[in-house]
Amino acid sequence: MSIQYVLEIIGTFSFAISGALAVRDQKHQDWFSATFTAFISSIGGGTLRDILLDSYPLVWVRDIAIIYAIVAGVITTFVFYRYLIRLRKTLFFFDTWGIALFTIVGTEKALHLGVRPEIAAIMGVFSAVMGGVIRDVMTNEIPIIYRKEVYATACLAGACCYLLLDKVGVERNTAFIAASLVIIVLRILAVRYQWSVPRFFR
Numbered sequence: 001m002s003i004q005y006v007l008e009i010i011g012t013f014s015f016a017i018s019g020a021l022a023v024r025d026q027k028h029q030d031w032f033s034a035t036f037t038a039f040i041s042s043i044g045g046g047t048l049r050d051i052l053l054d055s056y057p058l059v060w061v062r063d064i065a066i067i068y069a070i071v072a073g074v075i076t077t078f079v080f081y082r083y084l085i086r087l088r089k090t091l092f093f094f095d096t097w098g099i100a101l102f103t104i105v106g107t108e109k110a111l112h113l114g115v116r117p118e119i120a121a122i123m124g125v126f127s128a129v130m131g132g133v134i135r136d137v138m139t140n141e142i143p144i145i146y147r148k149e150v151y152a153t154a155c156l157a158g159a160c161c162y163l164l165l166d167k168v169g170v171e172r173n174t175a176f177i178a179a180s181l182v183i184i185v186l187r188i189l190a191v192r193y194q195w196s197v198p199r200f201f202r
Helices: 003-021 031-052 064-079 081-086 090-112 117-138 152-167 172-193
Strands: none
Touching: 003 031, 003 064, 003 081, 003 090, 003 117, 031 064, 031 090, 031 117, 064 081, 090 117, 090 152, 090 172, 117 152, 152 172
């Protein structure tokens, strides 16, 4: 079992928790709503990536462990909800962890399918953010990529970092972890110091 696979399962679990927590302020907070939102948050980006890359069967269809990770995330949220909800940055933590892992997983998979590095970076970003975009739309929130804070840009930076490390021959697991940390650190610093992408219209 590779470190990439372990981290992918952890990322899926993390996104499932962030998805389940996202329905806490909604009118419908039943098990189906929480579970469906958790599934969309976890597999939405990867599913879009695989469709665009013509990679079948879809990763969550091929590997039942991904489904189990999502279910575990939903159950964990239900059991520890009162504890999790008290932590102000819980959703931020799980979301940041998830996008970091899925960006690099998506980038690496795209590379293995033979696309150009530029496309691989885009697919990495899609893998990371599109599930959250769909989640935000479903819960009547402004998608996070349209807010001021650095989000997709951090994912793109991490993807480019991975591509660079891979190009110069850095060991795969080392490159995977280092690029993931780039995304996590950028997100934390962006929130801490209120960094934002420059405005398009002034």
